[in-house]
Amino acid sequence: MKRVGIYLGFPPEGGGAFQYAQSVLSALSALPSTQYRIVVAYSHPAWASRLDGCDAQVERIWVHEGLLDSAIRAGLRFGFPLSLWRLMAPAIHPLTRCLRHATCDLWVFPAQDVWTYAIPVPALGVVHDLMHRYESRFPEVSAFGLYQRRERHYRRLCRHTRGVLVDSEVGRRQLIESYHPPPGRVHVLPYVAPAYMQVEATPAGFDERYRLPERFIFYPAQFWEHKNHVRLLEALAMLRPELPDLHLVFVGSAKNAYRRVLETIDRHGLADRVKILGYVPDEDMPEFYRRALALIMPTFFGPTNIPPLEAMVAGCPMAISAIYGMPEQVGDAALLFDPGSVEGIAEAMRKLATDDALRRRLAAAGREHAGRWAQPQFGGRLAEIIDTVLQQ
Structure with a gap:
């Protein structure tokens, strides 16, 4: 039986990232319990009530993200050497130890999170858009060093994950031409209505x-x-x-x-x-x-x-x-x-x-x-992707 985890490192307060995570969580919860054991790690207590509808077979792990984690996120965003951090993390970082202790065959990070590549576990990441490259005239994706930070983030994500989810064939083409991950590791999973x-x-x-x-x-x-x-x-x-x-x-x-x-x-x-x-x-x-x-x-x-x-x-x-x-x-x-x-x-x-x-x-x-294209089709496609990633 394969163990698949999902990390919910943000509060359940609405917005596109939350809705996408909800869809992914629902899809994972619907995977056959005879083949998969689902692990949900969450850092905000408000998620607890939202997990009540999940199957009883779903393991729940509450993790604490504090000032140390915020400092690590900031350091990695602003250029702290990732290779050094990945060597240090299992020894000094409680969140890393927690996720590694769960012994999942794959962790899904649905929020374009730094932890996708900063925690040395087998990861399936997400890239929602690369508009800092294709629409850099807009300051909200390029000003005050944001362009460079995004570049660093997406290069690391492509390098250190088992696979990357994108929303469309256009998104897949943009990711491949921008950062050159192996094409077989880039998987199209179109959004679904909340x-x-x-x-x-x-x-x-x-x-x-x-x-x-x-x-x-x-x-x-x-x-x-x-x-x-x-x-x-x-x-x-x-x-x-x-x-x-x-x-x-x-x-x-x-x-x-x-x-x-x-x-x-x-x-x-x-x-x-x-x-x-x-x-x-x-x-x-x-x-x-x-x-x-x-x-x-x-x-x-x-x-x-x-x-x-x-x-x-x-x-x-x-x-x-x-x-x-x-x-x-x-x-x-x-x-x-x-x-x-x-x-x-x-x-x-x-x-x-x-x-x-x-x-x-x-x-x-x-x-x-x-x-x-509704939640059942979304879930079926995600199941196919997970099978492919695990076989690779």
Whole structure:
């Protein structure tokens, strides 16, 4: 019997990394208990309640990450010699000793974590994107030495793992051409819609909390420059004379583009046409998709993203950037546009706002796509990858 571990070294507080880890954890828990023993190591006590639904055969290990671990993470990020640390770690590092003591044949690290390569255990790592290389014009992935730190991180991850998970064929190609790992060690595991999207009931108090406009296009994204809110607002301003009842609804935390977003809203007089709601809990998200005319996603980052998957499950039509792996991700379930073109964004919004038949077609195609790739298919693919990695 093979022992497969997963390390959850972050709090279960939402966000893409958390949702991805949840999907991986669910997939591991579904592996045949006659062939696999699953070990879950977690560093935040809030994970304990979330593990209650796991099979009784799943071993649970609580580990403590303290100031020493934070210092080690920082040192490795800023250039402490990795080879020296990997020699020292089994003797001086409690977390390393704990994971090694579990004697797993493979550890899965779902969060692009430093521990993926800093702890000398057989590891399956994850690379969500390499946008610091392909979109380095954006400071959030390149400024203040971040580019160099990311380069160091991904080179180490490729060198010291048994395999690497990526989200798409585009992601696989980018990883291979950037860091030259053996192609047989790079495995495509497309994202899957989070489990919370399966909830169909309207959350209690939803209308009172949000007071949404009747006709709106939805964009769930933190306010980073690469998320491209400003061009989206300029497209709305262009459409206002033609579509005066069309609104945009934004959810997401304030980041480095937030001030420019507010300035753009003020400059174009869009305050009555744009609703900014900040952070929204996961349980409320499905209702936004169900009420929206459409999802729009003018991001410059990929290869792929989670919101299009959420939209497809909810039957929400969409338009997204025609770059990287996004066309591959959505197939015929979305309109595609150039995210650098305000006119192109505006034309996609116009079609979504005015063509009922188009919205019905896109929604149906999205539901069909969602039915072909859901948690069971995600789990089956991960099982295949784990078998391959263990055989190597």
